[in-house]
Amino acid sequence: MRNIIPDQIEGYFEKSSLIRKMFEVGISMKKQFGAENIYDFSLGNPDVPPPKEVGESLAKQAEEVSQPLSMGYMPNAGLPAVREMLAEDLSEEQKVELSPDNIIVSCGAAGAINSFLRAAVEPDEEVICPIPFFGEYFFYVENFGAKLKPVQSKENFKLDIDAIEATITEKTRAIIINSPNNPSGQIISEEEIIALSAVLTKKSEEYDRPIYLISDEPYRFLIFENAHVPPILPHYEFSLVIGSYSKSLSLAGARIGYIATNPNMREVAKLTAAITMTTRVLGFVNASIIAQKIILHSKGVGVDVNIYDERRIAMAKVLDEAGIKYQMPKGAFYFFPEVPEGFDDLEFVDLLQKHKILGVPGRAFGAPKFFRLSFCVSAKVIEASGPAFKAVMKEARSTKS
């Protein structure tokens, strides 16, 4: 019988197999050689335990759960107290006065992006994103019949504003930026935001309909050496900010985040109502009530950034000593080094694997000249990987020269 699933979905198996393959390779290698002998830098699964407030909230919820409706339905946009807290936090962060009416609590950042896209994007429209980008954006956009249009960035991963402008057409409905960036670890500067906003304002007026700017910021809290992640909302009318507690509270599996609409956007209530409705009809209904109560109890709390900074420094040292080129990450927990001359990313990741190092090929992020290493592992493991990286580079030089 033909057509058990649509051809598009069948094609996705192939497309999404890169990171899945790394998972599988990782599992089988750990079985074969022992987990402690594999340097697994493939995953962005925060291994720092959640702060103590998470446990306190769960204990409190355990006490209160015998009340009727303790775990019942709620408004689709979230618990009023959670929306209030987020409006307060985001007003400070974004330097714009948000009200709870601008907040929709979401099933993580991934849920928020899907709810936004369903609410705003029509089939055959286009969504732009700068390279490198979180590969899942491709699927999120296609869920609703639209197309992702990746745009090459400049040296050092700076936005190429001219290239973005040249990619905008009357079909462009949104642009997604991600800062601090997964995979590059770089932060988009305020100057870049201002220049991008100018282009988007001009083009929105030209086509007489908004081009939305979505700033996906799950790593905003995770910055190093006093780096600054600039606010978005003051610079562009049709902007939205998306955040998540997956990394800041190590709650990735609990699925909790938010989307905030710019209070200064014309007809903002309509867009917010649309996202609230799509949160419902996409089947999220509401963000987990348990996770909502956890973040309410954990206001102002986050995992210790110093732990990640130590790892970052350890990883930089390992890469330096092996002669691998990279740009130092200013945020998030990834290095995105260059693949050595003469290799493509798949080939080089295979070579890493031969030396028991797991990374992800850059093409998963639209950038096949690079590979990603995640530092969600202890500094000890990072340090221990030094000889393996050196052996990789030695072999790389001898193979390709």
Next chain:
Amino acid sequence: MRNIIPDQIEGYFEKSSLIRKMFEVGISMKKQFGAENIYDFSLGNPDVPPPKEVGESLAKQAEEVSQPLSMGYMPNAGLPAVREMLAEDLSEEQKVELSPDNIIVSCGAAGAINSFLRAAVEPDEEVICPIPFFGEYFFYVENFGAKLKPVQSKENFKLDIDAIEATITEKTRAIIINSPNNPSGQIISEEEIIALSAVLTKKSEEYDRPIYLISDEPYRFLIFENAHVPPILPHYEFSLVIGSYSKSLSLAGARIGYIATNPNMREVAKLTAAITMTTRVLGFVNASIIAQKIILHSKGVGVDVNIYDERRIAMAKVLDEAGIKYQMPKGAFYFFPEVPEGFDDLEFVDLLQKHKILGVPGRAFGAPKFFRLSFCVSAKVIEASGPAFKAVMKEARSTKS
């Protein structure tokens, strides 16, 4: 500026306003007259507290949360132990041997249906459902550019198999049934399932591609007078079962359910892999890890069905005494009585409201000759509503005769 949101989404505000209007009317009436003076039968929000196992699990999770990765990412289909438990439970219930590979843990039934639709349905295809139906199906199907085709049922809400057959075209990709039914409280019999399966088998062969049968069963546990909800999987190859803990553990806000694929379906692994992938790319990523651990700890547990049965009997008495016609619900927690002669559903719901009774017009479920009353309220409130229902019917008779 035009086109802040797409016209389709704008149209949804109107379409989805019926139940939302009831919410708002309810809130404002409760403010005006006091909550205890409003007979609110509009909501299906289980008010029976979650069983003690839910609190136990939360307390246990509070203790364990300080472990690294306690709340981390997991396989998109869910925790292996949860999938094992569900495979075991469903094998018994469905009289077919399921393996954990047939189970995807989901963000409630709504999440499961959306994941299935994204995995199986293409734009412009059609999804059939018998009337009356849970109104959200309409939106779920349109999320992915397909169309819902509601089919009239026979007297007493029996499936009209001939009418379903006549509605099937080469564009038909799936049919969604819901038993025990929201809103009718009726159960689809084994004879109906067998007859429906015969038609679907014939038509799938005729068009040389599967027409999936989705059985949405969040109320399977909530049945009265020894009613029997027949299994689905033994009768039809291309069948899937969807369940939820929203009602059985009063966990609606925690968003936890599942979808099970028929192990006897050809290429079942491909469909299951597709649903697992769409669970990820729609932004659910995985069902809440906290809720997964709760259901694992609550195996075999459910809220006390007798509480709902008492309410059902109390409500039947109230309706009998007022002279309102209905078919006795055999499952779920809704009555779906007839609107009296001469009224349409909106008009009659307005009349109910005048007497401080809140119900939902039948057109929200594709059946404008009916209205829905939910018995998620105490038997005391139901009994107290008797005089108001009598006054409604007295006024109805005097107005329309």
